[in-house]
Amino acid sequence: MRAVSWAKHSALALCGLATVTVAAALVPTPSPSAAAVTAPATTTAVADIPFAAADAAAVSVPSAADAWGGPRSDDAPTLSDRVVSYTIKASLDPDKHRLKGQQQLTWRNRSAQPVRSVYLHLYLNAFRNEGSTFFSEQRNLGFDFRSDVQMKDDEWGWIDMTRVEQAGAKVAQTFVQPDNGPSTDMTVVRLDLPQAVEPGASTTLDIDFDAQLPRVIARTGYYGSFHLVGQWFPKIGVLELPGERGATAPRWNVHEFHLHSEFYADFGSYDVSMDVPSDYRVGATGEQQGQTVTANGRSQYRFVQHDVHDFAWTADKRFAEPLVGDWTGPGSPPVKIRVLYPPEYQASAAPALKATQDSLTYFSNTLGPYPYRTVTVVIPPYNATEAGGMEYPTFFTADSFAKVPARGMNEFLLDFVTIHEFGHGYFYGILASNEFEEPMLDEGLNEYWDQRMLRELDRGYVFAPEWMRKLGIAPKLGDFGLERIGAQLNEPTDGTGANSWGRYSSSAYGAVYSRTATVMRDLEAQLGKAATEKAFKEYYATWKFRHPSIADLRESLAVSTGRRDLVERAFAEQVYATRKLADRIDDLSSNEVLPLAGVRMQNGKQVTVGQEALDKTISARREAWEKANPKAKPGSGPFPWRTTVTVRREGAAVPQTLRVTFADGSHQTVKWDDTAAWKRFVFEGNSRAVSAQLDPDKLHYLDASKLDDSRTLEGDGSAARRWSADFAALFQAVQAFVVSL
Template sequence: MSFAMGSSGRWLAACVMLWSCQAMAQTTAPVAPQTSAASAATAQEIPFAPAHDTIITTQSAPNAWGGERTGNEPTLSDRVVSYTIDADLDAAKHAVTGTEHMTWRNRSDREVHSVYFHLYLNAFQNEGSTFFTERKVLTAHGSSRGNAELEKGQWGWVRLQSVQQNGTPVTWSFVHPDGGPSTDETVVRIDLAQPVPAGGTLALDIDFLSQLPRVVERTGWWGDFNLVGQWFPKIGVLELPGERGATEVRWNVHEFHFESEFYADFGLYDVHLTVPSDYTVGAVGKLQGTPEQKNGKTTYHFVQGDVHDFAWVAAKGFKTMDGTYEGPGSPKVAVRVIYPAEYEASAAPTLKSTIDALGYFSRTLGAYPYETVTAVIPPYNADEAGGMEYPTFFTSEGYKVVEPDTAYQMLSDFVNIHEFGHGYFYGILASNEFEEPILDEGLNEYWDNRMLRERKQDLVLATPFTKSLGITPRISGFAFERATATLFHPADPLAQNSWDRLSGTSYGTVYSRTATAMHDLEERLGRPALEKAFKLYYQRWHFRHPSVADFRAALIDSSGNAKDVDAIFNEYVYGTAFIDDKVADIDSYEVQPQAGVTWKDGKQTEVDAEELDKQIDKQRSDWEKAHKDAKPGAPGPFPWHSTVTVTRDGASAPELLRVTFEDGTHEDVTWNDDRRWARFEFVKPSKVVSAELDPDQHDLLDRGRLNNSQTTEPDGAASRRWTADAAALMQSISALLTTL
């Protein structure tokens, strides 16, 4: 998902909802859902993955998901499932009639009597879904996307019309693996007529009807635009012991939570799409042959193997722009942008940034393995369909004007890079977005910012209006991530799942706080070492399903630096720690001869204080006569003893302390231990006039950087700079919001 986020009548509404559900069940489900004691007992044979205790600290077994892919296998992934789907779009009703033939391989060592499917569109059928009930709570305590209000005729759902196993009708019933409301219908159990033996294959034929909602989040319609995502019955994942923390065979099939995304097995998709002939179509995968026209409709045939989802777009009056990418190890990649005429200005920038991202991700992680990439720019009023990823297919954002060196160009580039990047972290690595959004949203956000840094591309906050005033504020990508990472009060560990969050804002920090934590880990390990570790992570886990623990193991194995990796993971990935180091005091005094008694060679000598004062005065006077041209701050007749005190309110982090002396010289010392405070002493010709922790800003996790430095004399330059920058930033944001 893109980085952009974000009673009275209840009884009557509940009655209407209940009546609607009953009516729809009577009219759209010839084989009604059933529940029996026998089927309930069968369902308990294989348990669900935990609903809440989802943080994984034990790495997967070496043979998880069939073991590391070497490239010598007949297919890129170990294909567990295949879907052959025929879909027909009723453009007037925004409804899709579908037939699905699904085959699924039982990888476990036991018979499977029931299987579980996601019916994601049912999240949008009424306010009783897990999605909507969670939305009420999370949006009340923070911002998020997905806040569109659905009106009459705008709800969406998916109905199973019939399900057959080898020609025998089977029954189904709705279940709630995460303990969600009984009115949620996003997970369905299908009780089989014949069990699937260990290692055996299941074939199901499913007729279904999908009603798209008015665009509310990720999927839906607006006008003649139809973004068809999460639209077909999709089988859950059967995990085996040693895979992603599993200790027994289990079904990982979570309800569609408000903040969650998706998780599925790799497989083959063979899909025919029939739409009105005047609609533009794009989809996951590669178009096969020439589309066939008949009776005012056109059928398109798309095929893609080694992916775990399928989405498509059908939009009237949309245009296309094409390009190609060719790089080492990749096939020739056809890149297409599908866009409305109103956002023509965004087409070329989207094409360019997508091709650029293909090159960067291929070079830094692994060669792009597919033959297509399709980017879709939704029309005005369908923004919630933008900023979303599917394998080989993503949605972006459109602008009527995309001038260079403005916020519109920056937003266009960043969203395109981010959504394409998901093709690696969500698509090829296929992490579980339900349980571990850090591995997708977080790591992708970090890698996107590395690409921007390599391109020397800051986040520009200027609009054409502010540029006309000579105001072009900008901020580096990582500085922006730090500013939005809520470092002062992190509510949840980064490794937490997507739904057990304090708020939508807390979920949002998965993006920014992960990017910040990975930036700081990069600073500790070194950029080359960190990039090498990510390449190892990708090599081990591409076309498999890694966990956070697997990612941690790859970092340690590659870098050999368990100390720094564990520090980041224990405190930020698995914890809610913060850094807050500060310069507390600077104290200096001249090192002058001392009064009192001393012993040397057995003889006692006493220095009288009054005589000593005269001696010091004479020594100072003689020095001043001899150095009439000495500049202020130059070394004097006596050295200086300076003490810099630093204190720590949060987790320990390796710090560099830069101490500057009055003569303009400076000295760097390291503070790399667990002490809550430390004092550093200096005897130099000049006194200390300033001290700064982390002057090169390696530790962006420090929540209060304004206390990282101190001077002995008041200096208004910093406050004037911050005030000017803040004023320019606010002016630009105000202008940007006005012109959007």
């Protein structure tokens, strides 16, 4: 998901016990107005199965080998262990931006105990009123979301289940707040079933629902005739079992919809039919089944997709004729790509298609084959920016530009957003990590892999407006340069493994993108590019369709590379905690070791050597040496040289290399691999030192500043050039107002 700015939050307290605070059992009447909603009363009920903790974050214990049914073999009958299936029929009123839906939800109880209550997400209720967790965090904690588009009185969104039945019997609804959010939050509902679901058995819930889409301010909604329909249907939470993502007993993982959180769900099958006006074009998750049926000014579409954990769609009467492309790759089925775009952004369609094809090739080659037959790309219309940069299985929204000059900033941004949102199809989609609790595994790892792809493409983007180009100023970003700008290198506040809602600030949440990418780039530099890519291929092969945790990623990297020392140190310092890395050259000196004045023994006698006589001796030796060595380089001579380098450390201790280069072209390299706050290294030889460089191979991308990694004793413009590079990176970040995607 694309993010421009983020805000302050402290972790919410304890939950997941035997008792939970809930809202009174009721089915609320549709109420688009904030003022029309009153806070429901609260009661106390005993939960059969507790919630995941309200402050759950990075998992430290690896999952069991058979978690989620064990690794998916290539000959398995289905890609995933399908836990849930949805059959949904929805009708859109595009003038009121209203949905009416009928849904059959069939869920299988994977646990070894009967389940009497299940929990569903009603995500659209985040936009119901200012009492939701989403808006409460924005109001009370100073959080902000992307561009902070404000809602007007008639732009609220909500969802009501008007009928819920199990085998014809009415099911009671009760709103709950698993994260101890405000009692007015209605994004999670508990259903007490008339019939318990026995171990290994399944149950079907018949649900009617009404939904009002909000003005698109965050991830979903409408603007004009454009509709991005996401988080729009009642969606069951995840029942995690012992050995899965750190669980020691069954637990419901069903967090409230926080301002900065995204999603987590079981894999299953979706069969979705949409009824829309006949002049609207539709795009959706999955493959369209049969031909569009049109009658009485309405059209019916049906899309089906198996082995995914979410479903989204779009409808707009202004979409132009879709741009269609194909892609094939080893191990993947033939893929049909559709790009939906409004006329004003036609220039974005072809570059988005090309970036999608390139992404299919890169991700398939470096992680694993793409398993689906479709990709739908949506270019949002003017004034619907908040619909851009959002991901769903086989379906994503990109960025929108009226002009896309080759190698320019707009081309870079369009490529970057397209690559990023496609990449979610792997890290969010196929690997299906928990974006609530461990956003590092999705947003962070995806950002890292996107930058690797851009590094491989090396398209030579120029990060300057036209007037700068005319002046001959055309800065380029170095490897992961943009990520370093947003990675909180000087004042990190949260480990990359922190959850999405319990972070210090909005920018701290935004840093999960750039800081994770920088942490992983740092680790890659030490493990080696080839070893890192091999480890990620094995991680993907082992955990696809299985919901891995951070501990599972850590184990995959450690085992595959054989460098558990490096991997565990990186995770301890930067994932489970946060440590600034700031090593520097504090001082460099290099001086001749000259004869010394004073009293000394000479031929058994005590002799006093005065400074005047000593100076004459030194001068004579210099003259003789220069006559004998007329072509000698500056920095050499008849006397040895003593070079002293002092290094300082602020923050995490990492294995460092110090390289000293001398005037005769030689160099000496030493290791600094202890926890000392400083170290002094002394070198003696026949040549004066020219420079000293920490981290000469640029292994430590987390270092707060690379400018203080070197010292020189001669005039050198490299520092100025490095300043220019950092300024160029910052300039691009400001110009593009992109902290992360």
